Amino acid sequence: MPVQNRLTQLLQSPRANLLTLYFTAGFPQLPDTLPVLEALAQHGADIIEIGMPFSDPIADGPTIQQSNQRALENGMNIARLFEQLADFRQRVPDTPVLLMGYLNPVLQFGLERFCAQAAALGIDGLILPDLPMREYQTRYRGLLAQHQLSHIFLITPETSADRIRTIDAESEGFIYAVSSSSTTGKTQGLASEQIAYFERLQKMQLKNPFLVGFGISEAAGFRQVCQYARGGIIGSAFIRALEGPGAIAEKVKAFMDPIKG
C-alpha cells in the first residue's frame, strides 16, 4: 500500500514551482514555532519543514548551527514541539508539513512513539539526513508506512546513478536534491555542473519528483531551480530573515512576497 498523506497528494497534483521553507522549531523565541508555521502557510509556502534542533548539526553551516543553539537554549525539545503542534491542523489544514532533524534526539524520544505522535498531530513526513539506507530498510520503512509518513532522502551531485535509483525506489514523496556538496547556507548561483546534474536527474525519469535545496536564498535562485525541478527549498536565508526586528507575521510576509512574485 503506497503512503497517502498531504505531501503525496500535493505531488500527485500537477502543481509546479513548489516553494518549500525550512525553519528551526523554537526560534527565534520558544513560542514562535506555530506563528511561523501559520504565517508561512498563509503567505504561500507549499511545503514546510520544521527543524528539530540538535547540539551537533554537522551538515549545517553557521546560520542553522546558531538557530539550533538558540532553540536549545530557549528550551526546545521534541516533547515541547509536539505540545506546540497540538492543534496546528486546525490552523494549517492543507499544507504538507515535514519534521527534519538529526537522528539522535528522535532515537532518545523513542522511534515508535515519535512516529505515532507525529502522525497523530498531522505531520506528513520526516527528513532524517543521518539515517543510513540500511537502517531505513530494516527498521524504519515499515513503521513510517504504518503511520502514513513519507521519508525524504537527500542526494548530491556525487550520488551515483545506482544509488539514486535505490533512493527513488524507497521514496514516497520527493527527492531532496542538494545543489552542491556542502553544508547548509552557502549561497552561490547555479554553475554549469549543477545544471548538468539537474538535467541528468530529469533524464532519469524517476518516479518521484525532485526539489532542490541548499544555497537558494531569494526569488531569482528559486525561479532558476524551478526550471529543472518541481520546486526549491529555502532554509538559511529564511532563518536570517526571522532573526531581524519586527513581528513574525510581517517578517514572514516580507520574505515570502518577492519570492511568490
Added chain:
Amino acid sequence: MNSTNLSPATYQVDEHGYYGQFGGAFIPEMLHPNIEELRSRYLEIIYAPEFQEELQVLLRDFVGRPTPLYFARRLSELYNAQIYLKREDLCHTGAHKVNNTVGQILLARRLGKQKIIAETGAGQHGVATATVCALMGMECIVYMGEHDIKRQRPNVERMKMLGATVVPATSGSKTLKDATNEAMRHWINHPQETHYIIGSVVGPHPYPDMVARFHAVISQEIKSQLREKTGRENPDYVLACVGGGSNAMGAFYHFLDQSEVQLIGAEAGGMGVNTGKSAATTQLGKAGILHGSKTLLMQTEDGQVVEPYSISAGLDYPGIGPAHAHLFASGRARFYDITDEEAMRAGLLLSRTEGIIPAIETAHAFAVLPKIDFKTEEVVVVNLSGRGDKDLDTYIAYPY
C-alpha cells in the same frame, strides 16, 4: 563476566560495520561517496604487499618501531606485580597517534587525495598528522578547540612549524567534539580532493576498524616482546587510557579473543563522575549517535550531547569508539573512571619512580594501578601512550 559465552569473532566489526549494537555509518548523503569508497577499498589497499612494505619501512625508520617493552622495576615493587610499560611515548612525535597517521597518509595517496584534514584534542594527533603531511608534501588543515589551543600550546606551535594550518573550533565547549564537528563540515564542503584522517577509533565505519588495524601493531609487539622477556605471550592485564580509544584498542587488539587477559580502560572522571564535570562515558553515557556512529554517548534525556570535562584535552570527549562500547556492554573490558587529581598524582609518581613524564591522558591509565589487587607474579602491561612535554604547564600549575 560473560565474555566466555561470546564467540571470538564477536569483538571484530561485522559485515555491516557494527560491533554488537554499536557502530554503523550514520552520515549525511554528502559524505556517502567518500565513506563508501573507503569502506569498499580499505582492506584491499592496506593489505596489498607494496603498501605493507612501505608502511613497515616507515614504522621502523621514521616512527622508530618496535617501541620498547620496559620492565618497570620500582613501579612493580610499589604495586606488587610484574609491571611492563609499552613505550609508545618513544614513537616519533611523542605518542601512539603516529601509527595511524602514517597508515592513513599512505592510504590517502592511494585514493588520489591531495589534501588532509584532521581534528585534534591534545594536539598529538594534529602533530602526527602535520608530520606525515610534511613527509609526503601534502597540504594539512587541523581543527582544534579554542580551549585546547590554549592548554596544549607547544603542540600548536609544532603543527605550525611543520607547515599545517591550525583552525580554532569556537562552538560548544571549544574542545575535541567541536573540532570534530568542524572537520566533518570541512569534509562535506570539500569531499573530492580531501581525505579526513580521524584520530581515534571513532567516526563512521570503516574508520573505527581501520584505525584499530593501524594501531594493532602495539599488541602485536607486546606479544612477541613479552614472550622474549617472560616466556609467555599473554599478560594477565592490559591497561590503557580511553579518550576515543585508539591506543587502548591497539593495546587490546591481539588479546581480544584471549579471555584470560583482563582488558582495562581508564576514562577521564574529571572532577568526579557525579559532579557534572566529567568525561567518563561508560558511566555517564547511553547508546546514541554522534560523529557518524552509534556508541555510548554522554547526552541529555532529549538526546542533546553533553559537554564533557577533563583536565586532559585528549580524553575530553563525550563518546568512546563503538568497539569499546561493545567491549563494555559485553563485559569483555572493564573501565575505571579516574579523576583529574588521581591522574595528576599518578603522572607525578611515574616521573619520580621511573623517570618518565607521561602525557596527562596516559597518566589516567597509571592511576588504575593502585585500584587493582594484583598478585605478585601477575604480568601487567600499561600502554604508555604518550610523553608529557606538551603538559608541563598544567603539571607545574597543578596544586598537588
